[in-house]
Amino acid sequence: MIRISSHFDSGAIDVVDASDPANVRLALRPDNASPFMQWFHFRLSGAKDTDCVLKLENAAASAYPGGWPDYHAVASYDRENWFRVPTDYDGQTLTIRHTPRHDAVWFAYFEPYSxxxxxxxxxxxxxxxxxxxxxxxxxxxxxxxxxxxxxxxxxxxxxxxxxxxxxxxxxxxxxxxxxxxxxxxxxxxxxxxxxxxxxxxxxxxxxxxxxxxxxxxxxxxxxxxxxxxxxxxxxxxxxxxxxxxxxxxxxxxxxxxxxxxxxxxxxxxxxxxxxxxxxxxxxxxxxxxxxxxxxxxxxxxxxxxxxxxxxxxxxxxxxxxxxxxxxxxxxxxxxxxxxxxxxxxxxxxxxxxxxxxxxxxxxxxxxxxxxxxxxxx
The missing domain is CATH 3.40.630.10 (Zn peptidases)
Structure with missing residues (x-):
C-alpha cells in the first residue's frame, strides 16, 4: 500500500486520494497563515518498481503558475542526491511521473536546505x-x-x-x-x-x-x-x-x-x-x-x-x-x-x-x- 507523508522539516503537501498509484491526487498546501502556495516536499513510500503518476491538481491556483511550464520536479532516495523527474503541466494540473527503485522516494519543488x-x-x-x-x-x-x-x-x-x-x-x-x-x-x-x-x-x-x-x-x-x-x-x-x-x-x-x-x-x-x-x-x-x-x-x-x-x-x-x-x-x-x-x-x-x-x-x-x-x- 502506498503512502504520502510530509510531517518532517519543510514538508508540505495535501493528499486528496492516494489509493491508486497510477492516479495519486495531491494538492499544493498554502503557507500556514497566508494563501501563497507553490512549495511542495513529500515522501512516497510503498511503490517500489511501480509506475506512479502524481497529480498536483491545484497547480493553476499557485502563486506563480507561470513557473510550471518547462519545470521538472526533483526527487531523491537518500535526501542527499537529488535528480529531476519527468513533469508536465497542462494549464491546470502538474503531473509527476516516476517509477521508484526503492521503497521510499522524496519529491520537492527544489532541493531542500534543511x-x-x-x-x-x-x-x-x-x-x-x-x-x-x-x-x-x-x-x-x-x-x-x-x-x-x-x-x-x-x-x-x-x-x-x-x-x-x-x-x-x-x-x-x-x-x-x-x-x-x-x-x-x-x-x-x-x-x-x-x-x-x-x-x-x-x-x-x-x-x-x-x-x-x-x-x-x-x-x-x-x-x-x-x-x-x-x-x-x-x-x-x-x-x-x-x-x-x-x-x-x-x-x-x-x-x-x-x-x-x-x-x-x-x-x-x-x-x-x-x-x-x-x-x-x-x-x-x-x-x-x-x-x-x-x-x-x-x-x-x-x-x-x-x-x-x-x-x-x-x-x-x-x-x-x-x-x-x-x-x-x-x-x-x-x-x-x-x-x-x-x-x-x-x-x-x-x-x-x-x-x-x-x-x-x-x-x-x-x-x-x-x-x-x-x-x-
Whole structure:
C-alpha cells in the first residue's frame, strides 16, 4: 500500500486520494497563515518498481503558475542526491511521473536546505576561522535561533558588506548560495577570500526566515508575513526578523548589500538593482555596471539580458530589502535571483539548477565583490 507523508522539516503537501498509484491526487498546501502556495516536499513510500503518476491538481491556483511550464520536479532516495523527474503541466494540473527503485522516494519543488544543515553551516563557519563571530539577533515566533555571522576585524576604512538569504523560505537555493559564498570566503587558500577580508567586514544572515523554512512555506514567516515587503516599517509582531536585521544595519552601516532569492518563472540567473529608487545616483550606477561586468567574466552562469523590468514593484518598491538599503545607505544593493527550473543557456537536464550549482554560483560572487569593494573604497 502506498503512502504520502510530509510531517518532517519543510514538508508540505495535501493528499486528496492516494489509493491508486497510477492516479495519486495531491494538492499544493498554502503557507500556514497566508494563501501563497507553490512549495511542495513529500515522501512516497510503498511503490517500489511501480509506475506512479502524481497529480498536483491545484497547480493553476499557485502563486506563480507561470513557473510550471518547462519545470521538472526533483526527487531523491537518500535526501542527499537529488535528480529531476519527468513533469508536465497542462494549464491546470502538474503531473509527476516516476517509477521508484526503492521503497521510499522524496519529491520537492527544489532541493531542500534543511534546518539541520543550517545548524551545520553556522557551526562550520565558526570552526573555520577565528575571525567569525556569532551575533544572536533574536528568537523567532516558533522558537528558532535567528543569527547573523560577523566575519572579519573592524579597522578604520574597512567596507561593510552585507549578504542575506532566504527571506522567502521556499527559495532554498538562496541558502545553498550562502553556503558556497561562506565556504569560499573562509577558505584560507582562496586568494579572493583573503583579499576581501583585508578590505571589508562581512555580515551574513544565511536564513532570514527559519520558521517558514521549517514549516514548508513558500513566501511567508510564521505570522503569514512576506518579509521582503516589510523593510519600510517592520514590526515586532509581524516581521521581527527584518526588524532585527535592519537595526543592526543601522548600527554598522552598509557599503555593499546582496539579497539572495529564487525566481519561479525565469530560467536564468540575474541581478536586480536600484535603478528605480528615488535617490539612485551615478555612483550606484557605476558600481552596478562594474559588478555586472566582473561577474559576467567570472561566471558563465550569470547573465544580464533577462531579468526584471524597472518599476516592476510599483508602490512596494521601498518596502523591498534591496531598494530600502540602496535608498537608505546610498550603496550598491542587489537582489540576486536564481531559477527553480534549469538555466536556459547552459542546462544540465539530469539535475537542473540545483544546490551544488547554487553553491558554486555563491562562491563566484567573490570576484565582483572584490572589484566593488576596491572601487567603493
Amino acid at each position: 534546518w539541520e544543515r543550517h545548524q551545520q553551516l553556522i557551526g562550520g563557519a565558526l570552526e573555520a576561522s577565528p575571525w567569525v563571530e556569532l551575533l544572536p539577533l533574536g528568537v523567532t515566533p516558533d522558537g528558532h535561533d535567528f543569527d547573523a555571522l560577523k566575519i572579519g576585524v573592524d579597522t578604520p576604512g574597512k567596507q561593510k558588506v552585507w549578504l542575506i538569504a532566504r527571506q522567502h523560505p521556499g527559495e532554498s537555493m538562496a541558502e545553498w548560495f550562502a553556503e558556497g559564498f561562506l565556504e569560499a570566503l573562509l577558505d584560507t587558500q582562496n586568494a579572493l577570500g583573503r583579499a576581501l577580508l583585508e578590505k571589508a567586514v562581512f555580515y551574513v544572515v544565511p536564513n532570514m526566515n527559519p520558521d517558514g523554512s521549517v514549516r514548508g512555506n513558500l513566501r511567508t514567516n510564521a505570522t503569514g508575513t512576506n518579509l521582503n515587503r516589510e523593510w519600510g516599517a517592520p514590526s515586532a509582531e509581524r516581521s521581527p526578523e527584518v526588524l532585527w536585521v535592519r537595526a543592526l544595519m543601522q548600527q554598522t552601516g552598509v557599503d555593499v548589500f546582496l539579497d539572495i532569492h529564487g525566481d519561479e518563472s525565469i530560467p536564468h540567473n540575474f541581478a536586480s538593482g536600484c535603478d528605480d529608487i528615488p535617490s539612485f545616483s551615478a555612483k550606484q550606477a557605476e558600481l552596478q555596471a562594474l559588478f555586472n561586468t566582473v561577474w559576467l567574466a567570472a561566471s558563465p552562469d550569470f547573465q544580464t539580458v533577462h531579468g526584471y523590468e524597472n518599476g516592476k514593484f510599483g508602490p512596494d518598491t521601498l518596502k523591498i530589502a534591496t531598494k530600502w538599503v540602496g535608498e537608505t545607505f546610498g550603496c550598491l544593493a542587489y537582489t540576486i535571483e536564481m531559477p527553480f527550473k534549469d538555466t536556459f543557456d547552459r542546462p544540465v537536464p539530469e539535475v537542473g539548477w540545483n544546490g551544488e550549482r547554487s553553491r558554486q554560483f555563491g562562491a563566484s560572487v567573490l570576484a565582483p565583490l572584490w572589484a566593488v569593494v576596491n572601487r567603493a573604497g
